[in-house]
Amino acid sequence: xxxxxxxxxxxxxxxxxxxxxxxxxxxxxxxxxxxxxxxxxxxxxxxxxxxxxxxxxxxxxxxxxxxxxxxxxxxxxxxxxxxxxxxxxxxxxxxxxxxxxxxxxxxxxxxxxxxxxxxxxxxxxxxxxxxxxxxxxxxxxxxxxxxxxxxxxxxxxxxxxxxxxxxxxxxxxxxxxxxxxxxxxxxxxxxxxxxxxxxxxxxxxxxxxxxxxxxxxxxxxxxxxxxxxxxxxxxxxxxxxxxxxxxxxxxxxxxxxxxxxxxxxxxxxxxxxxxxxxxxxxxxx
Numbered sequence: 001x002x003x004x005x006x007x008x009x010x011x012x013x014x015x016x017x018x019x020x021x022x023x024x025x026x027x028x029x030x031x032x033x034x035x036x037x038x039x040x041x042x043x044x045x046x047x048x049x050x051x052x053x054x055x056x057x058x059x060x061x062x063x064x065x066x067x068x069x070x071x072x073x074x075x076x077x078x079x080x081x082x083x084x085x086x087x088x089x090x091x092x093x094x095x096x097x098x099x100x101x102x103x104x105x106x107x108x109x110x111x112x113x114x115x116x117x118x119x120x121x122x123x124x125x126x127x128x129x130x131x132x133x134x135x136x137x138x139x140x141x142x143x144x145x146x147x148x149x150x151x152x153x154x155x156x157x158x159x160x161x162x163x164x165x166x167x168x169x170x171x172x173x174x175x176x177x178x179x180x181x182x183x184x185x186x187x188x189x190x191x192x193x194x195x196x197x198x199x200x201x202x203x204x205x206x207x208x209x210x211x212x213x214x215x216x217x218x219x220x221x222x223x224x225x226x227x228x229x230x231x232x233x234x235x236x237x238x239x240x241x242x243x244x245x246x247x248x249x250x251x252x253x254x255x256x257x258x259x260x261x262x263x264x265x266x267x268x269x270x271x272x273x274x275x276x277x278x279x280x281x282x283x284x285x
């Protein structure tokens with residue numbers, strides 16, 4: 001073999017090695033691109049799946065949600081009900097507001113409801129002891145007492161003791177209602193005795209007596225004084241700190257709309273719901 005032929009063969013060998021290496025690199029790049037494409041496709045599918053699950057969950061909330069709630073929650077819950085209906089088109093939130101003890105009795109008596117929001121753990125216990133609550137009730141806000149007087153406070157009421165003045169017409173909530181039980185607790189702590197002109201079945205009824213000038217003062221919640229605006233004047237008293245009520249909420253076993261009940265409770269306990277409640281004068285749990 002000539003020297004020229006040997007040189008040609010030696011030159012071809014490195015060229016072939018380079019060609020093989022190049023082909024291998026191209027194959028690796030193609031495989032990598034394919035793998036990346038598969039990962040992107042998988043991530044996209046996962047995102048679509050999550051989105052579908054979220055949409056599916058939202059779609060479950062429909063129909064009417066029936067809420068039994070303490071009278072003091074009327075303004076804030078009405079606002080949250082309207083918000084709930086906007087967030088879940090096609091739904092309807094109906095409320096029954098009143099004294100927590102009466103509402104609890106109605107629930108244990110078979111009244112149809114999906115959610116119960118009470119003004120005290122004691123009245124919620126009536127429902128849980130009867131086995132009518134689903135899950136463990138959760139405290140979502142707290143409330144403090146305040147004295148509601150006529151606008152301008154013409155009788156110069158400055159303390160709880162002032163309510164015992166002769167000739168002063170004072171209204172209290174019934175002792176079986178949370179606001180009445182709290183008022184009695186504050187009076188007992190102060191060692192004061194007070195005979196009201198009437199005991200009312202819920203806090204709104206007690207406040208209305210002052211608004212209509214049928215009473216000079218009433219012991220109600222701060223939230224109710226806040227809601228009444230300039231129709232009454234509020235007077236704080238230190239003993240109220242010893243009678244703060246926790247408000248628990250729970251879905252009910254006999255609920256006709258379980259998904260709606262859970263969604264409404266979630267809204268009440270959310271940051272958005274808490275903003276509405278604290279804006280109405282409620283304390284954080």
